[in-house]
Amino acid sequence: MKTIKHFIAVALVAILFTSCYTEAIVEVDPYVEVNNGPTLNQVLTDYEIWYVDIDASSGNIVVPFLQKAFTVSFRGGNIFANNNLSGLGYNGAGFGIDVGSYDTFGFELDAYHDLDGDYTFDVRQLSGNEIELYHPSTGARYILVGYQRNTFDYDLVFYNNIHYFLQEFEAWEKIYTSQEGEINPFDNENYLQFLPAGVSGNFRSSEDGNGTPVNNIYWDYDGIYDVDDVPGDFYQKTLTLDYNFPDNEFFDLTVIDDETIELYQVTTGTTYQFRGRGYIEFRTSEDGKSKTLPKLRKKTSEIKKEIEALKAKKAKALK
Incomplete structure (x- = not known):
């Protein structure tokens, strides 16, 4: 009998201790990082x-x-x-x-x-x-x-993204044509404008006279422009003006300063210089020449795809 009472007492103590124990479960938010390092x-x-x-x-x-x-x-x-x-x-x-x-x-x-x-x-x-x-x-x-x-x-950032630099002015006005070089149709073009890729092209050119207000420029031609690297010379680029008719223009592109570029036409040996007019300070997504085509950076692969799509559209139109 004494043994039974002792067993019952031990059992009651075990039950009491078990009933008083509460398992505490702490949920850790997976999105909150415990950080003991710098703020x-x-x-x-x-x-x-x-x-x-x-x-x-x-x-x-x-x-x-x-x-x-x-x-x-x-x-x-x-x-x-x-x-x-x-x-x-x-x-x-x-x-x-x-x-x-x-x-x-x-x-x-x-x-x-x-x-x-x-x-x-x-x-x-x-x-x-x-x-x-x-x-x-x-x-x-x-x-x-x-x-x-x-x-x-x-400089690395500048030259890796030079196509955006060309878009930072409302127009580029020709300020110099070398005496050297063959006479060619590009001699008559006095303004260039570079845009984000759009439905009809992403550059325009004009034969309007020097000094024309930017807002009054009549754009005679449009097409696709592309900037490519020159192997072995990081600071030298090539510029292709792929007009929306069969003829294209090819240039060596050199940046003289923050508002002046030099184009050397390989086929004729002529050198041109253009100065930017109407500097665009990009601050908001609606800045730039068109609210539907804001200056927003894109992946390099996306830019190349857009240019190829424009070229394919041009080729189809010329058939």
């Missing part, structure tokens, strides 16, 4: 310049202020951006123009763009100088690579 603001300000790597970024819907920027910087609560290639490395002491402000909360970045509005990003550090900005509302992911101004290769 987001420290990460953003560790580098003076963040290059926006469009080719490495992804998403079907763009964030305009990032899509148009070559670089962004985060300085004391303000966002700076280099949206233009003309003056790159000099505008704003290399930082570009002030385009908005920002706040950080944990690893969340709230960006307030002066013209494009407010955007919230989840930020993930990919490496020591590489971060990803993820915009949950659109699914867009932007890869930013950090540099200091004194080590950032502004």
